[in-house]
Amino acid sequence: MTTEESTSVQTISNESINVKYITLEKGPKRQYNRKSKTDDKTKKLMDKLLEEQELARIKREQDEFDAQKKEVEEQEFTRHIIEDIAQKKLKKQEKQEQQIEMDQFLEKLIPIAAQMKEETVSKTIMERVKNAMINTVNYTKIGQKEGEKKQVTGKLIDLALVEDGDLCVIDFDINKKLSIENTDKIRQNIIDNMLPANVGLVKTAYGGLHAYCNRDGYTLPSNRCVKCIVLDNIEIDIFGQMFKYKEHGGMEQKELVQNRIVGPNSSFRETKNNKRETLKYEAINDWANMTHLASLREILDSWNVDIEIPFKDYIDKVNMREFGWQITEEGTIDKMSDEIAQACVNGLKNLEIHNYPQPINMEVSLLSIFSGLYGITNEQIRAEGMKNIRQFNKLTSNAEKNYGETSFNGERKLNPWILTKILRYHNKDYYEQTIKPLLKQNYEVKKQQKISDTVQQIEKYEIDLKDQFTLIDVSSKALNGKYENKLELVAQDLLRIIKVIPCQNGWCFIIKEYDYFDKMGKKHITAIDALEQYHSLFEKIGMKFTSNNEGIFSVFQGFKYMQLDEVDQIKIEKFLGLVKDTISANDERNVGKKTETAIILKGLQGIGKNVFTNVLCELLAGYSSKNITDIDDLVGKFNTAIENKMLAIANEMKNFGE
Template sequence: MQEQDSKTIIERVKDAMINIVNYTKIGQQESNGKTTGINAKRQQITSKLIDLLLKDEDNLCVVDIDIHKDKSLEEIDKIRQNLIDSLPPNVGLVKTAHGGLYIYCNRNYYRLPSNRNVKVTITDCFDIDVFAQMTKYKIENGQETKEIIQNRVVAPNTQHDRVYGEQINDDGAIEQKNDELASACVDGLKNLDIHKYPQLINVEVSLLRIFCGLYGITNESIRAEGIGNIRKFNKLTVNADKNYGQASSNGDRKPNPWILTKILRYHNNDYYEQIIKPLLKKNYEAK
């Protein structure tokens, strides 16, 4: 066994820990406290990530098991436990907010195609992504550029929640928005430039995320109003408009109403501060 493999996961990644700022993957390195990519006066450290780029060794990888959200909580728990039972004892495990698994293990220097390998396996119950540090710089037209690839994953022994915003129960279920908050979110989704391809949520609004948020609203009339408002009150790019039906279908499979609050926070901030944030605070204090 190599020396690095005899260490705990925390020991192996201790110099690669990144503080999450304002619940995004925009963070700051723990060692120097220097902020990157966010206004320091608005900074709020809320959790931790591992930046795989900063690790001294590159044998550690993270396998992300995304259990399908259409399963009941009992089915998700059973699927997750069956996966755990099939794993060797020397891997690190983290239960995700949605009931899936992050598995920290060695890749035994197997050469992966890229840093982020999405849906390498698709089953009837779950999808598998694999994250590792294979390349440091982006490749364009077959040439290595000077642009560093951000490669961050959730750190072990941490959790992702927020004081005012997405509420996740201990069993991994996403709490539903009440009608007042859901209606307020729908009313705020206006005058937005909506794109087809999902970028970071703080960069632009994607049609898929809009649908994911709207399909997470349980009140059918409020949901229908929100869907009707997409084209009525917003500007869709040509590609977004062409792929409207596909985005709607995909969004229905991954409903999460709290995406809407994120969209409003980044892209209609005045409305978020004046309307949404007070409602979030009221709901939180009522718990």
């Protein structure tokens, strides 16, 4: 049987053969057996093996490449290291050679510099300033012009003209309001306690002091450091030559910067209270012949004052560092408390102590340590500090060698506060954590004590209605700078015009007379500043018309007019006649007796009723209302017209009877 679908099989050879055609019927598809499946798995395994071998080969080649690359890089790095070491070694060798050359140069230069410095400091003050002196004329501080013929009455010293540029002057300005005795006492205290012996001293016209010393490399923020230290009784300025020539647009000019101070043996005149006075600058010690002057740094270090920073930074930081100043109003070095002294002694550890006294910010010297310890008044704490010098610190060989001699010298220069500065520079963490908080605490205690002392001085001031002083006067004094930026002076005057009591919605201010003002002095001190600083002086617990309780404000502060011992009858006879003839209608039956009722005056217009009441109201000024025309002011809800009044006059009531 055949079908249309068939398969042909043909046998072909090179020879002629018989061909047999067979037509097969299409049957079911052939299924794979177990052997074919095994072959497939084997093939897959072989493919995977070949793939892994290929990957291994690639990885091996990559590793070989990486190893070769790393070896090259390491060789290159090693070469650079060797070259760098060689370069550094060469530079070090060159630096050492340069240092040797520099040391050799300095060995030659130092004696020359020392000799030059010695030549400068060994000169007398007069020798140093002789070419810097300018004549003043006609008892003024005005320099004499060239060719001008006027009476020479003094000398100005221009520090910009001093050739060595090292001379500087510390100006102590003592409060001019103090008595001559107090001024002299403070000036002598400054000389005895704040200054070394080797300074040139000149008494200024108003009793202050000029101290001449050497700047000795101290970098002042400007030529004229005004008000470096400001106390109530002492202001300190420092003048020195830092910038010799003026600048314009950042370029130095040829014109000198004038930096003048009045020299000794100078006189000038001023008119005060219509009186002409002649004031003099006088040398205190042998000013003209003083040599080897003290160092400015040494002096400032002894006060624990440091202004060797840009002036702007100094102004910004002055309030933060003010607690470090240990100068009293009397011109003495303040005593150190036992708590601060013990803390200083505890902090003097692990220091390298040198023999030669360098500036404290550079290194610790044995002399500064002894000066500080000998200044401690507590003998036990001082002894502990002496023991700790060698026990907890490292002394250089020279310091050990000169220990005894330096100890003797330190005993003559007592200043315990120098220890705080040593710790500030050489044990900074301890200073910040321990010493600085104690100094702030000490400053606050002194500040509060000063406030307390001030309160005792000014609390006696009270409101006095007889006193014509009002808020307008406070404003005027403020605008004219009379308060000198001192809160206590503001508070003293405010006590004469203001009191404060608690009210339902806050504080109520009782003011003697109202006027507007907002600024109290040049530095924007306000009345509120004074009220806050001395609040207890102004505060009262309540208010009554009159009370003997000091905590309660009495509205009644006395009468405007005082009772006279003798009366001029001629001056009052017309008024007495009015009272007798018109007001009482010649009725003298109840003279001196209280009516216990309100007085009603009825009469024709112009007969003198208002004259009578106006006089009574004036006698009771502040406690009277002389012309009330609205009945609501007497009996309404808002009757301030009769509040705290002793006399109220109702005159021609416009709405009476409504």
